[in-house]
Amino acid sequence: xxxxxxxxxxxxxxxxxxxxxxxxxxxxxxxxxxxxxxxxxxxxxxxxxxxxxxxxxxxxxxxxxxxxxxxxxxxxxxxxxxxxxxxxxxxxxxxxxxxxxxxxxxxxxxxxxxxxxxxxxxxxxxxxxxxxxxxxxxxxxxxxxxxxxxxxxxxxxxxxxxxxxxxxxxxxxxxxxxxxxxxxxxxxxxxxxxxxxxxxxxxxxxxxxxxxxxxxxxxxxxxxxxxxxxxxxxxxxxxxxxxxxxxxxxxxxxxxxxxxxxxxxxxxxxxxxxxxxxxxxxxxxxxxxxxxxxxxxxxxxxxxxxxxxxxxxx
DNA sequence: AATATCTGCAACCGCCGCACG
DNA sequence: TCGTGCGGCGGTTGCAGATAT
Numbered sequence: 001x002x003x004x005x006x007x008x009x010x011x012x013x014x015x016x017x018x019x020x021x022x023x024x025x026x027x028x029x030x031x032x033x034x035x036x037x038x039x040x041x042x043x044x045x046x047x048x049x050x051x052x053x054x055x056x057x058x059x060x061x062x063x064x065x066x067x068x069x070x071x072x073x074x075x076x077x078x079x080x081x082x083x084x085x086x087x088x089x090x091x092x093x094x095x096x097x098x099x100x101x102x103x104x105x106x107x108x109x110x111x112x113x114x115x116x117x118x119x120x121x122x123x124x125x126x127x128x129x130x131x132x133x134x135x136x137x138x139x140x141x142x143x144x145x146x147x148x149x150x151x152x153x154x155x156x157x158x159x160x161x162x163x164x165x166x167x168x169x170x171x172x173x174x175x176x177x178x179x180x181x182x183x184x185x186x187x188x189x190x191x192x193x194x195x196x197x198x199x200x201x202x203x204x205x206x207x208x209x210x211x212x213x214x215x216x217x218x219x220x221x222x223x224x225x226x227x228x229x230x231x232x233x234x235x236x237x238x239x240x241x242x243x244x245x246x247x248x249x250x251x252x253x254x255x256x257x258x259x260x261x262x263x264x265x266x267x268x269x270x271x272x273x274x275x276x277x278x279x280x281x282x283x284x285x286x287x288x289x290x291x292x293x294x295x296x297x298x299x300x301x302x303x304x305x306x307x308x309x310x311x312x313x314x
Numbered sequence: 315a316a317t318a319t320c321t322g323c324a325a326c327c328g329c330c331g332c333a334c335g
Numbered sequence: 336t337c338g339t340g341c342g343g344c345g346g347t348t349g350c351a352g353a354t355a356t
Contacts, residue, residue: 050343
């Protein structure tokens with residue numbers, strides 16, 4: 001037999017009175033909340049523990065900031081929502097003194113409508129005006145990046161294969177290789193991906209003269225799988241960041257077949273943690289033309305090699 | 315001024331994962 | 336391994352105040 005619903009036990013529901021608030025605050029300040037289930041009786045409240053916890057965490061807690069959201073907070077919410085979806089508690093951890101409930105309400109009553117008015121789908125964060133069902137490679141890349149980021153944040157340990165299968169409806173080629181499959185199961189947080197913002201910030205316009213394998217906006221992918229010899233990744237003992245060397249990168253590019261990588265496939269696996277949250281993604285994409293890809297990467301490195309965020313990696 | 319509609323948000327509900335016996 | 340209790344989370348509701356007609 002289950003627990004009795006609160007109304008069957010004579011517990012009060014609905015808006016809290018100032019007297020109830022005072023009792024709850026006084027009790028928690030003196031004793032801490034302890035077990036929420038037993039708190040109402042000890043505090044002299046005719047409420048269920050769950051109601052007390054909610055009232056405290058969303059309203060009475062002293063470290064809560066109330067009032068209008070700043071522009072910066074709005075931007076943060078939108079960016080994090082694109083990254084994390086409706087994971088309000090996760091989003092709230094990046095907005096000091098704001099509760100998940102408050103952020104959720106603000107999203108539902110303000111930001112969602114505003115994005116819709118701007119022609120942006122509040123769920124996918126994509127423009128509704130993009131009528132072309134064959135999205136540009138750039139959009140595909142960005143979507144893939146966001147999806148992978150979100151999935152990684154959710155704690156998936158097998159991001160590569162899951163994501164790849166969603167895109168291509170088949171396992172990634174390297175997953176057929178036992179050694180590589182094993183290594184991909186425990187991908188670290190790779191710092192490799194600094195390369196991508198380096199490119200995007202400088203620079204898609206600067207790269208306009210480059211020839212790409214398939215599309216001007218689609219950088220080819222490079223396989224940066226752990227355990228490839230020579231090691232393409234190492235951990236900086238000072239910063240504890242994962243790094244990749246330029247030499248290793250080109251070794252992987254020059255002779256992928258020696259490393260168990262399908263010659264016709266470039267992959268990029270990039271992730272970076274910054275300011276406590278994932279700002280870059282693990283991304284996989286198939287690029288058929290290996291030779292074009294190699295020359296393209298060379299061109300990119302020449303162009304953006306001095307860019308700070310890019311050169312810090314290579 | 316009266317009524318209808320909209321908006322914001324506190325609070326509730328149901329579900330889930332984890333800990334524990 | 337299973338059942339139970341608890342805390343936490345996201346979706347939804349309902350009410351009060353604001354605004355429109």
